Amino acid sequence: MNINELKYFIKVAEAKSLSKAANELFISYQGLSKSLKNLEIELGCPLFEKNRFAAKLTEYGEELYRSAKLIVGEWENLQLSLGQIQRRKNKLFHIGIAMGVDIPFPDFHRRLDQFLTNHGDVIMIDAWDSYCEEKLESGELDIAVTFGPVDEQHFDSTRLLQGSLAAIVDDHHPLAERDTLSIADLQGQKIITVNRYFRNYDILMQACLAQGFKPDIVLNTVNLTATLIACQDKNTIGISNNLSYFKKTVVGYRIIPVAGPNTTCQINLLIHSKQRKNKEILRLKQELMRCLFVDSESLAKELR
Structure with missing residues (x-):
């Protein structure tokens, strides 16, 4: 056992x-x-x-x-206690950044470089959503920025942005003239999306299963070029979210929100729920908010 x-x-x-x-x-x-x-x-x-x-x-x-x-x-x-002892000895903090969460935020990487310059005791790790959450639970990460929704019993979550699933389709796709799609519209379509380690995959699966069908996923990729090439098939749709495609236009393709129950996507700043009273981690979380995500409120208005 x-x-x-x-x-x-x-x-x-x-x-x-x-x-x-x-x-x-x-x-x-x-x-x-x-x-x-x-x-x-x-x-x-x-x-x-x-x-x-x-x-x-x-x-x-x-x-x-x-x-x-x-x-x-x-x-x-x-695990949390041992991790804290180790970090006190090393005087280091570990922050996980899930792939894609940087896209909506202007100058994210310049601001991140500045944050790391000002905080020599921070190690930044790029990973996927499930990895970040797993390492937060084990105490190997102190803070993470991931796509959500997340389990709020385990994590203290600050929502930075909220959007929905989004489809990318070729201009000649039968659904290309629609302003929004529903989950039911995805039934019978060939789907390209990320793999099961990313939150979008879980959101898509749960939303489709709630409608009584399993999505026909023909390709798992995080590569936009691969998605666009595959979407030239008029029966194929790429699925991500409108946060990953935020303000992005792709010539020859349309990005269409997928509305309805269970399609909500978020970008969240997380700490473990058992760290709510840890002053050092709370201080670092606030400084990360001020440095990287100062625009989150104005960006949220643009998504509405």
Whole structure:
């Protein structure tokens, strides 16, 4: 038994669905099912009732759930404490920046260079959304800027911008004349989007599944050029969000918001919820806000 198996078990118990938990954990359904089976074999008892439509805890599962929550909570506290000790020794802070969050903010990289010049005790890490959140939970990152929504039970989140999913289509695509699209419009279309480590993938999957279909994703890429080439097929749509495509025009293509329930995208500044009283991290968070995201309010008005 390892701590990840307990985390997976807790997620399935709370989601009451293996497929939903697998999507939220960014792992395969088969991998999650195997992890739970290994846990049941090791403990020698069934943790979930056999049911095709829902993951319902057995009496054994209920008992494990109560204990697992305590064990995982203590483990996370220990990781945070050890990380703080290590950073105090090294006198370093670690900030994660998810790919793409810089796009809406003017002079982001110049401002970032200035911030790092003024803060020699900060190490900046470029990564993807799920990595940043995972490392915040483990205490390896102190602050992160990611796409959301995020789990606000685990993270103290400051929303910088909010938008929606957006489609990029060739000018000759049948949907190119539309001002907005709905999730239902994506059914039957070939979809190009990022991979499962990025928040946009999760938002797209959940929104489509809520409408009763699974999107036909034919290519996972973060490369705009690859997306544009693939979108020359008149049945293909690129999906990102209107924050990543903010103020961007691409000759020969249209960028169209995808409106409706479950399509909201955000850019958030995060710290772990257990760091809310850490004065050093709160100070650094405020300085990061002032330096990099001073324009967030005016940018938000332009998106409305």
